[in-house]
Amino acid sequence: MGGPVRSGRPGAGAGGAVRRGVPAGLLVPALVGVAFLLLPLVGVLARTDWPSLLHHLTTPQVTQALRLSLVVSGWALLLSLLMGVPLAWLLARVPFPGKALVRSLVLLPMVLPPTVGGVALLLAFGRRGVLGPWLESTFGLTLPFHTAGAVVAAAFVAMPFLVISLEGALAGLRPSLEETAASLGAGPLRVFATVTLPLLAPALAAGAALTWARALGEFGATITFAGNLPGATQTLPLQVYLLLQDSPEAATSVSLLLLVIAMAVLVALRGRWTGGAVREARATPPEGAAAAADPAGFADLGAPEEGPTLEKPPIRPGAEVGAGPAPAPAAEESDLRAELTGYTRFPLTAPAGTTIAVVGPNGAGKTTLLSALLGLTPRAHAEVLLGGRDVTRLPTHRREVAWVPQDGALFPHLSALANTAYGLRARGVPRAEARRQAREWLTRLGVGELAGRRPAQLSGGQAQRVALARALAARPRLLLLDEPLAALDQTTRARVRHTLRRHLAGFGGVCLIVTHDPVEAVSLADRVLVLEGGEAVQDAPPAEVTRHPRSPWVARMLGGNAWEGAAGPDGTVELAGGGLLTTAPGEAIPPGPGAPVLAVIAPEAVSLHLARPEGSPRNVWAGTVRELTAVGSRLRVLVTSPEVPALVAEITPAAAADLGLTDGTRVWTAVKATEVTVVGL
Ligand SMILES: Nc1ncnc2c1ncn2[C@@H]1O[C@H](COP(=O)(O)OP(=O)(O)OP(=O)(O)O)[C@@H](O)[C@H]1O
Numbered sequence: 025m026g027g028p029v030r031s032g033r034p035g036a037g038a039g040g041a042v043r044r045g046v047p048a049g050l051l052v053p054a055l056v057g058v059a060f061l062l063l064p065l066v067g068v069l070a071r072t073d074w075p076s077l078l079h080h081l082t083t084p085q086v087t088q089a090l091r092l093s094l095v096v097s098g099w100a101l102l103l104s105l106l107m108g109v110p111l112a113w114l115l116a117r118v119p120f121p122g123k124a125l126v127r128s129l130v131l132l133p134m135v136l137p138p139t140v141g142g143v144a145l146l147l148a149f150g151r152r153g154v155l156g157p158w159l160e161s162t163f164g165l166t167l168p169f170h171t172a173g174a175v176v177a178a179a180f181v182a183m184p185f186l187v188i189s190l191e192g193a194l195a196g197l198r199p200s201l202e203e204t205a206a207s208l209g210a211g212p213l214r215v216f217a218t219v220t221l222p223l224l225a226p227a228l229a230a231g232a233a234l235t236w237a238r239a240l241g242e243f244g245a246t247i248t249f250a251g252n253l254p255g256a257t258q259t260l261p262l263q264v265y266l267l268l269q270d271s272p273e274a275a276t277s278v279s280l281l282l283l284v285i286a287m288a289v290l291v292a293l294r295g296r297w298t299g300g301a302v303r304e305a306r307a308t309p310p311e312g313a314a315a316a317a318d319p320a321g322f323a324d325l326g327a328p329e330e331g332p333t334l335e336k337p338p339i340r341p342g343a344e345v346g347a348g349p350a351p352a353p354a355a356e357e358s359d360l361r362a363e364l365t366g367y368t369r370f371p372l373t374a375p376a377g378t379t380i381a382v383v384g385p386n387g388a389g390k391t392t393l394l395s396a397l398l399g400l401t402p403r404a405h406a407e408v409l410l411g412g413r414d415v416t417r418l419p420t421h422r423r424e425v426a427w428v429p430q431d432g433a434l435f436p437h438l439s440a441l442a443n444t445a446y447g448l449r450a451r452g453v454p455r456a457e458a459r460r461q462a463r464e465w466l467t468r469l470g471v472g473e474l475a476g477r478r479p480a481q482l483s484g485g486q487a488q489r490v491a492l493a494r495a496l497a498a499r500p501r502l503l504l505l506d507e508p509l510a511a512l513d514q515t516t517r518a519r520v521r522h523t524l525r526r527h528l529a530g531f532g533g534v535c536l537i538v539t540h541d542p543v544e545a546v547s548l549a550d551r552v553l554v555l556e557g558g559e560a561v562q563d564a565p566p567a568e569v570t571r572h573p574r575s576p577w578v579a580r581m582l583g584g585n586a587w588e589g590a591a592g593p594d595g596t597v598e599l600a601g602g603g604l605l606t607t608a609p610g611e612a613i614p615p616g617p618g619a620p621v622l623a624v625i626a627p628e629a630v631s632l633h634l635a636r637p638e639g640s641p642r643n644v645w646a647g648t649v650r651e652l653t654a655v656g657s658r659l660r661v662l663v664t665s666p667e668v669p670a671l672v673a674e675i676t677p678a679a680a681a682d683l684g685l686t687d688g689t690r691v692w693t694a695v696k697a698t699e700v701t702v703v704g705l
Contacts, residue, residue, distance in 0.1 A: 080277035100178035116194035142248025173250030189231030208447035366404035381549035426500035432491035447498025629699035630673035
């Protein structure tokens with residue numbers, strides 16, 4: 025196919041709106057703005073005495089000032105890094121009272137006139153300033169008229185650039201990346217060195233470059249605080265000021281030098297540090313032509329069926345991880361026993377090899393449960409025994425609990441292979457061996473040929489499988505998947521679910537999957553744990569939860585018609601919204617007449633007719649078709665009725681065609697009494 029390569033990602037078409045034409049009302053003032061900024065630069069270029077340029081720039085005064093400028097700006101950068109990095113970290117990561125005030129203080133030098141900054145520095149560190157005498161008597165350090173003073177002045181005005189840039193980057197760093205790294209076994213130092221620092225590097229470099237450039241150009245605070253002493257504090261900008269009076273041509277030449285340096289920094293920033301590299305990586309065609317022809321990555325999805333089967337991850341206490349294939353763990357070694365307190369409060373036990381679907385409405389505590397098991401949230405506490413080993417007081421990276429957050433949290437700066445090898449490397453497996461095992465895992469998950477790609481070059485489905493491979497490769501005892509398929513479209517979801525089921529079947533530990541998808545819950549899990557308001561309202565096999573849902577929410581979530589009501593006489597249910605439901609004579613309605621109950625009717629048990637059906641069904645109501653939705657190969661029909669709450673029927677498309685159903689068709693709905701399940705609330 026010779027069609028255009030689709031990105032498949034939001035924002036791929038960004039720029040289209042701009043190309044359609046810029047309104048003149050914006051264009052004209054914008055162009056005036058550009059001219060306003062450009063003309064002074066043109067002035068410098070036009071008035072430069074080019075033949076004398078080299079001479080002007082190599083006079084002893086200018087070279088001395090240049091040397092001094094480099095020394096001062098270098099030290100100012102170092103000072104800014106020493107103070108600014110921790111400051112940015114605290115501002116971005118640590119809640120403390122008065123944070124807004126501290127942030128304003130950090131930004132103040134940016135908006136303060138530099139001369140005012142200089143005066144303030146004099147009053148603080150000058151000979152008669154607050155700290156000046158002490159600095160002089162204790163360290164013999166005098167700042168005014170000394171190079172150290174010029175450094176202090178430059179650092180004062182330049183440091184905010186570093187703090188702002190770094191704080192923004194830190195705040196934008198998804199916590200899930202560092203938390204996932206910890207869940208893969210990486211200690212805090214390793215997480216910092218391998219995840220935090222590489223991801224912050226562009227912002228750090230950008231901030232450092234801007235800080236250095238600002239320090240290099242500093243004038244007002246320096247001349248006010250440190251004076252204008254040749255060889256000690258007379259930096260290039262001060263030199264320009266002096267030259268302007270005696271030799272304007274030389275001043276123009278030096279200005280040109282400073283201008284070129286500033287432009288070079290900005291051009292370098294734009295090209296290398298502000299996302300250009302990332303954009304480039306995205307635009308690079310992925311290895312192999314298949315990627316262009318198969319942007320969603322479906323081609324590889326069929327493969328796993330025939331692929332090698334998953335050996336159970338070796339999970340043994342004290343076993344040397346990564347020392348080649350190891351025997352499957354004894355089941356009891358990876359049992360889960362947890363006692364949760366706080367927002368989520370219930371006991372949770374599961375034998376090894378169990379997959380539990382965790383379901384519940386928004387805010388039910390599903391994510392909190394996973395975070396508590398990882399030891400990552402103050403909102404809940406989990407006493408956790410894994411395979412008989414108490415991990416409660418262990419930090420996340422030593423729990424052997426791997427987490428796959430909703431977005432996969434693949435490390436964007438690492439290839440799929442390096443991502444997958446991450447947990448093994450964290451546990452000390454040598455690099456070559458870790459990569460070999462990682463490649464095996466990727467192959468098992470059907471994404472072996474994507475090993476060299478960065479996450480930005482993977483489709484949603486591919487990324488999910490790499491994330492899963494990465495978690496499984498770390499050989500956890502407990503695997504936590506937070507909505508692993510939520511980001512995928514229906515087709516991909518079905519395929520990835522299939523792969524997931526196969527691999528979970530071979531996983532030796534306990535697996536918890538948070539999901540909002542009833543199909544996922546029923547098809548992937550051995551048990552469904554229903555949470556509501558932090559409590560476990562039901563924990564039972566899928567069939568049991570489907571047949572006897574213990575809450576209206578779970579009944580609806582699993583696709584049933586669930587009506588609240590009160591137990592009436594003779595096996596009837598008086599529906600809360602009005603209407604009466606007849607149940608089978610044998611249907612025991614706990615705990616007795618008048619008790620609140622939930623009546624559940626499976627959509628497949630609702631039949632639709634154009635004429636009132638005669639005969640056995642005990643529950644027959646007139647209604648109107650309101651909505652037809654395809655669910656797999658079946659159709660779901662929403663029918664509203666004045667007699668009972670809205671009802672969903674599931675029928676074949678052929679039956680719908682026979683009845684000529686469309687929006688607004690008047691129908692009769694019928695439900696046999698034996699098809700009504702009643703659950704006490
Ligand atoms: N960072 C937080 N700080 C304070 N409270 C929080 C925080 N995150 C969640 N909560 C609260 O904790 C409770 C449980 O939230 P949790 O995220 O575990 O729910 P959930 O079942 O995962 O919901 P969802 O389906 O919306 O993801 C909610 O009441 C929520 O408002």
